[in-house]
Amino acid sequence: MHHDRPVGELLREWRHRRKLSQLDLAIQAEVSTRHISFVETGRTIPSSSMVLHLAEHLGVPLRERNRLLVAAGHAPVFRQRPLEDADLAGAREALQQVIRGHEPYPALVVDRRWNLLFANAAADVFLNGVGPKLLRPPVNMMRLGLHPDGFASRLRNLRQVRAFMLPRLARQAARTGDPELSALYEELLSYGTEGDDGPPPDPTDIALPIRISHRGADLCFLNTITTFGAAFDITLEEIAVEAYFPADAETARFFHGRNTASSE
Structure with a gap:
């Protein structure tokens, strides 16, 4: 399943989907290229705020941002309710x-x-x-x-x-x-x-x-x-x-x- 994969792997996939290099993302998000590399390889588990920060710069849909948070061991923050709620x-x-x-x-x-x-x-x-x-x-x-x-x-x-x-x-x-x-x-x-x-x-x-x-x-x-x-x-x-x-x-x-x- 999509959300069983490591958060770094998922973030790297989104970065590739957006056709950005690690340097491109680092410049956009104002973080170091080394930190992006460490997150993607699993050497660093990003905080929930860092997950959301990178997801924002990658244009990740809200549904997928929740999956990234869960993959990093954090609670989802975006609500999902049926329209009949x-x-x-x-x-x-x-x-x-x-x-x-x-x-x-x-x-x-x-x-x-x-x-x-x-x-x-x-x-x-x-x-x-x-x-x-x-x-x-x-x-x-x-x-x-x-x-x-x-x-x-x-x-x-x-x-x-x-x-x-x-x-x-x-x-x-x-x-x-x-x-x-x-x-x-x-x-x-x-x-x-x-x-x-x-x-x-x-x-x-x-x-x-x-x-x-x-x-x-x-x-x-x-x-x-x-x-x-x-x-x-x-x-x-x-x-x-x-x-x-x-x-x-x-x-x-x-x-x-x-x-x-x-x-x-």
């Missing part, structure tokens, strides 16, 4: 308000592995008509988007979406060191065929347009992802809100028209 009732309500406030356009809340936590009513544009197996909890939005039985068949620019989403997922898996994200990436990669992916998006584009057919309408969205810098709480740090905005007048009219009809 009574103490997170305020956060749940705030998230619901955010996605309800985005109506009539789609918005949803996902966890660190892109599993769906909440969605507003307009998000049915993505859930409509997908295979029943993909709607069994946990519903994974990455899988839902690229699986042949998901809404991939309704994506009019599937190649471009794959070319945008797969590298993003690969970077996320590398950044977090999460083996489940790596497995998800390999799974999604297998859905395409060689030469299937389109050209990478223009780096000057503010966002990738998502073009989808829905109930006879051709819709086009831009999406944004919002995360929360919630210090000391793993659950909240790992949550993201995906909000979809109409990228053209026809899409805006579709949702406003549907909203008007539903309120009559």
